Amino acid sequence: MSQLIFHHYPPSPVAEKVRIAFGMKGLAWQSVEIPRLPPKPLLMPLTGGYRRTPVAQIGADIYGDSQNIFRMLDEETDGPKLVTGLSMALASWSETVMFALALRVVLTNAMDSAPPEFIQDRGSLYFDKGWTEEQMKSDLPAFEAQLQAGFAMLEAHAAQSGTYLFGDAPNQADANLHYLLWFVNGRWEGGPAFLSQFPHLLAIDAKLTAAGYGTESALSGEDALMIAREASPQSPTGIFCYNPQQLAVGDRVVVRQAGDTADPDVTGTLRMLDNTRISLDMHNDEVGHTALHLPVLGYKIKKA
Numbered sequence: 001m002s003q004l005i006f007h008h009y010p011p012s013p014v015a016e017k018v019r020i021a022f023g024m025k026g027l028a029w030q031s032v033e034i035p036r037l038p039p040k041p042l043l044m045p046l047t048g049g050y051r052r053t054p055v056a057q058i059g060a061d062i063y064g065d066s067q068n069i070f071r072m073l074d075e076e077t078d079g080p081k082l083v084t085g086l087s088m089a090l091a092s093w094s095e096t097v098m099f100a101l102a103l104r105v106v107l108t109n110a111m112d113s114a115p116p117e118f119i120q121d122r123g124s125l126y127f128d129k130g131w132t133e134e135q136m137k138s139d140l141p142a143f144e145a146q147l148q149a150g151f152a153m154l155e156a157h158a159a160q161s162g163t164y165l166f167g168d169a170p171n172q173a174d175a176n177l178h179y180l181l182w183f184v185n186g187r188w189e190g191g192p193a194f195l196s197q198f199p200h201l202l203a204i205d206a207k208l209t210a211a212g213y214g215t216e217s218a219l220s221g222e223d224a225l226m227i228a229r230e231a232s233p234q235s236p237t238g239i240f241c242y243n244p245q246q247l248a249v250g251d252r253v254v255v256r257q258a259g260d261t262a263d264p265d266v267t268g269t270l271r272m273l274d275n276t277r278i279s280l281d282m283h284n285d286e287v288g289h290t291a292l293h294l295p296v297l298g299y300k301i302k303k304a
């Protein structure tokens with residue numbers, strides 16, 4: 001395998017989910033630090049406008065979304081397998097339900113201290129259209145109660161599950177637990193007291209954190225672009241699933257986040273579609289031919 005490159009920034013909780021997975025697999029990886037807010041001029045040529053963090057890269061194959069990055073890690077790298085059907089389903093719940101609640105709690109508590117442009121940007125990605133600070137603050141106790149309910153479900157499971165959520169080895173589900181705890185604990189001053197109700201979850205997390213993040217070395221964004229330019233996509237092409245939209249390889253397609261968010265659309269040429277991944281061929285002057293891989297669940301795919 002050519003080198004594993006990871007585009008992220010240290011405070012990103014979703015990137016933390018993947019960094020802890022590098023530790024579970026014992027991987028060596030190259031770290032490119034990207035900005036927390038757009039513009040992201042050294043990342044956009046690789047992603048064709050997909051702006052979320054993190055993004056992984058192997059040569060000219062570019063993987064957006066942590067869901068998809070976990071699949072890639074199992075397919076393209078060594079180490080124990082992390083993904084099962086159930087871990088994927090739990091990851092999806094943790095990303096949609098639990099992370100949305102955690103974001104509301106953390107960001108609403110930070111509204112008087114974080115830079116206003118940061119709150120505005122994240123509000124446009126994660127909150128309901130037309131949100132106001134006043135409404136978010138008045139809803140805060142209700143969000144905390146829901147977040148607590150979700151952690152209580154996981155705690156009841158963890159009390160019986162053994163060393164990790166699914167037995168004696170950690171997997172994707174534990175990584176999805178870890179990033180929620182890491183975010184709530186580290187970014188909300190009430191987080192440690194709130195989480196102290198969940199000792200079994202904290203015990204799992206202590207083991208994950210102790211195992212670390214694999215072996216990291218720094219890479220510049222410019223060098224990551226050069227690596228993409230000098231490579232060509234190695235991933236498969238074809239249609240490998242029931243195909244209700246009757247898409248064909250070579251069609252121009254638009255992929256957008258499901259939900260009413262401010263994320264830009266991504267447009268490319270269909271390269272591969274299966275049940276859980278869509279791959280687009282992209283071309284631009286800075287990096288030449290790349291393939292962008294995004295998940296199917298959580299994204300809306302349409303012919304352009």
Ligand SMILES: N[C@@H](CCC(=O)N[C@@H](CS)C(=O)NCC(=O)O)C(=O)O
Nearest residue numbers: 012013014051052053054065066067
């Ligand atoms: N579903 C995506 C969500 C990614 C996400 O929302 N990441 C946050 C950072 S933790 C983000 O992109 N924030 C906006 C940005 O970095 O520009 C995934 O699992 O990768």
